[in-house]
Amino acid sequence: MANGTMKNNGLQYLPFENRIAQIDRKITDLREQAGITDNNASRIRLLQQDLTAELKRLYSNLTPWQVVQVSRHPQRPLFRDYLNLMIKDYRELHGDRCFGDDPAIVTAFGQIGREKVLIIGQEKGRDIKEKIACNFGCPNPEGYRKALAKMKLAEKFGLPVVTFIDTPGAYPGIGAEERGQAQAIAVNLREMSRLRVPIICIVIGEGGSGGALGIGVGDRMAILQYAYYSVISPEGCAGILWHDGTQADKAAQALCLTAPELKELGIVDTIIPEALGGAHRNLHDTVYNVEQYITRTLRDLKRMKIENLLENRYKKILAIGGSDQKVIKSRIEKPKIPKRLSVEAQLRDIEKIPIEKESTAGTPTRDND
Amino acid sequence: MVNKQTKTMAKVKPGWDGFSLKPKREMPEGLWIACPSCQNMLYKKSVEENLDICPECSHHFRIDGRKRIRQLADDGSFEEMGAELVSSDPLGFSAAGKNYAERIRSFSEKGQNEAILVGKAFIRGRGVMLSVMDFSFLGGSMGMVVGEKFCLAVEKAIEESLPLVVVSASGGARMHEGVVSLGQMAKTSAALARFDESRGLFISVLTDPTTGGVTASFAMLGDIIIAEPRALIGFAGPRTIYETIKIELPEGFQRSEFLLEHGFIDMIVHRRDLRSEIGRLIDYCGK
Ligand SMILES: [Zn+2]
Numbered sequence: 001m002a003n004g005t006m007k008n009n010g011l012q013y014l015p016f017e018n019r020i021a022q023i024d025r026k027i028t029d030l031r032e033q034a035g036i037t038d039n040n041a042s043r044i045r046l047l048q049q050d051l052t053a054e055l056k057r058l059y060s061n062l063t064p065w066q067v068v069q070v071s072r073h074p075q076r077p078l079f080r081d082y083l084n085l086m087i088k089d090y091r092e093l094h095g096d097r098c099f100g101d102d103p104a105i106v107t108a109f110g111q112i113g114r115e116k117v118l119i120i121g122q123e124k125g126r127d128i129k130e131k132i133a134c135n136f137g138c139p140n141p142e143g144y145r146k147a148l149a150k151m152k153l154a155e156k157f158g159l160p161v162v163t164f165i166d167t168p169g170a171y172p173g174i175g176a177e178e179r180g181q182a183q184a185i186a187v188n189l190r191e192m193s194r195l196r197v198p199i200i201c202i203v204i205g206e207g208g209s210g211g212a213l214g215i216g217v218g219d220r221m222a223i224l225q226y227a228y229y230s231v232i233s234p235e236g237c238a239g240i241l242w243h244d245g246t247q248a249d250k251a252a253q254a255l256c257l258t259a260p261e262l263k264e265l266g267i268v269d270t271i272i273p274e275a276l277g278g279a280h281r282n283l284h285d286t287v288y289n290v291e292q293y294i295t296r297t298l299r300d301l302k303r304m305k306i307e308n309l310l311e312n313r314y315k316k317i318l319a320i321g322g323s324d325q326k327v328i329k330s331r332i333e334k335p336k337i338p339k340r341l342s343v344e345a346q347l348r349d350i351e352k353i354p355i356e357k358e359s360t361a362g363t364p365t366r367d368n369d
Numbered sequence: 370m371v372n373k374q375t376k377t378m379a380k381v382k383p384g385w386d387g388f389s390l391k392p393k394r395e396m397p398e399g400l401w402i403a404c405p406s407c408q409n410m411l412y413k414k415s416v417e418e419n420l421d422i423c424p425e426c427s428h429h430f431r432i433d434g435r436k437r438i439r440q441l442a443d444d445g446s447f448e449e450m451g452a453e454l455v456s457s458d459p460l461g462f463s464a465a466g467k468n469y470a471e472r473i474r475s476f477s478e479k480g481q482n483e484a485i486l487v488g489k490a491f492i493r494g495r496g497v498m499l500s501v502m503d504f505s506f507l508g509g510s511m512g513m514v515v516g517e518k519f520c521l522a523v524e525k526a527i528e529e530s531l532p533l534v535v536v537s538a539s540g541g542a543r544m545h546e547g548v549v550s551l552g553q554m555a556k557t558s559a560a561l562a563r564f565d566e567s568r569g570l571f572i573s574v575l576t577d578p579t580t581g582g583v584t585a586s587f588a589m590l591g592d593i594i595i596a597e598p599r600a601l602i603g604f605a606g607p608r609t610i611y612e613t614i615k616i617e618l619p620e621g622f623q624r625s626e627f628l629l630e631h632g633f634i635d636m637i638v639h640r641r642d643l644r645s646e647i648g649r650l651i652d653y654c655g656k
Contacts, residue, residue: 174614180633182589183585185554189559193558231543231582232542254463262548314559317555318560320516321512322517
């Protein structure tokens with residue numbers, strides 16, 4: 001109980017989550033009262049139903065700008081969370097053999113399900129010390145070159161490549177320009193288009209422009225439900241259009257950067273559902289969904305002959321903005337939520353769980369790390 | 370902050386107004402123009418007769434796509450392809466009173482169809498596939514049509530075993546087409562992978578300015594990379610870099626000479642010598 005309360009207090013809320021914060025606080029207060037009576041046990045149950053309903057209401061109608069905020073939530077699972085939870089015995093590989101080792105791009109051998117893969121991910125860092133070390137997830141050229149060097153290794157030994165994209169963008173710095181940021185990204189685009197092993201790319205948070213694309217060319221492209229992928233940050237776009245970065249909400253609207261819009265545009269193939277209220281509210285469910293997606297997709301891709309795989313990849317890339325490019329429709333389909341994560345299932349779970357134990361539905365279960 | 374930055378930029382090069390996506394009015398109406406580099410007042414006609422190079426200081430003025438083709442290709446040899454392609458405005462982009470579809474329409478009414486011109490041509494008698502970017506069309510930005518026409522040129526070059534010559538001038542990806550424009554970086558690079566496998570020769574010519582998504586895709590993938598003198602070439606624009614790091618940018622930062630020094634281009638070629646250099650390089654590669 002004490003542990004659960006701590007977790008609850010630790011959850012951070014976004015500006016549009018006031019009502020959710022209030023309900024969470026009420027639940028916490030009731031739990032903290034000494035001795036649980038039947039009366040406040042049922043009140044907690046009611047509040048939890050309230051919370052779930054409110055989360056559903058709010059999260060099924062997020063504006064694009066709110067989605068961007070969720071994708072940047074300080075407690076959103078980062079690449080290393082996936083790495084640690086999904087892969088038991090991974091081996092991190094360092095260095096671009098040329099200049100250095102960029103902590104903003106992590107490369108590792110690992111096993112997902114039964115499949116041995118090369119896993120590449122952009123890492124933002126959790127606490128401030130890590131964030132500074134990882135340059136807030138903004139890779140330098142050596143990061144892209146490291147990714148490519150390890151991809152060549154994967155190609156040599158026939159390992160599929162899985163990339164996790166989460167970056168505000170490639171770093172715009174003096175050193176990055178001196179060492180050829182543009183050249184490093186360009187070479188990755190060309191080489192990933194012809195790498196002779198399957199490549200799966202997943203946007204798990206921010207898909208910031210060329211910095212994301214630098215590890216984002218492959219056979220399949222997936223995106224988490226509340227992640228975004230854009231040619232320019234909403235703030236940058238607002239700066240150009242209104243000379244005012246605070247109009248980012250309007251820019252986010254115009255850029256079509258949310259998962260359903262990207263699917264409609266044919267840029268992503270699959271939307272991976274997140275837990276109700278965002279990945280940060282239930283890390284394990286989100287990681288599970290990502291793992292299932294990778295296992296399933298690898299099974300499909302590995303069945304294909306390499307020549308067919310490469311031909312399909314080439315056609316897929318060449319089709320972007322090609323003459324048969326679909327014009328985006330005004331009505332956007334909502335992603336399908338698996339039964340396990342449906343609101344009804346979660347409400348039922350709340351009923352089942354005795355009050356003495358920490359509930360897993362509706363309340364955050366992110367591990368403290 | 371903006372004022373401070375302008376001051377910093379002024380130190381880098383006198384008279385240079387920082388990087389802007391808006392086309393610079395390098396050739397204002399009237400008989401006389403001021404050179405942005407040496408500040409001399411120049412007789413416009415004499416500059417034009419000099420390949421749009423300042424006779425006093427060799428400053429290379431920005432030129433549009435048609436003019437570039439006239440200067441580079443043998444007279445009347447350019448056979449344009451893909452001129453009919455127009456953006457479908459995939460996002461239905463409209464914000465801040467700017468309607469993308471309308472802007473595209475107003476350009477085509479003026480007879481400018483996109484930020485790239487591609488076609489077969491001859492350079493000093495050697496057959497090439499020539500692609501020329503046009504900075505005066507939405508800052509030379511790369512959208513779906515630029516990507517499509519570029520790939521058309523690559524495919525044709527493979528088919529006819531022609532060397533590919535691309536002259537870049539671009540602010541990067543086209544914001545109005547969102548992630549579809551980002552995808553053009555992958556698309557052009559993938560096409561070049563095929564060209565590479567067919568042992569095609571790709572000469573990439575970088576002119577002022579070449580930044581963002583164009584630099585980070587096809588422009589940096591040349592078998593041979595040439596730059597015009599003092600062209601701005603980089604991934605991030607100098608303004609973005611300054612706003613991120615808040616440190617004064619070094620003298621000559623992101624200019625052709627800087628890229629040569631850091632090993633990212635093969636040579637800097639004066640506009641006057643561009644035709645002969647390209648011809649010579651094609652001969653060396655046996656194409
Ligand atoms: Zn001059």
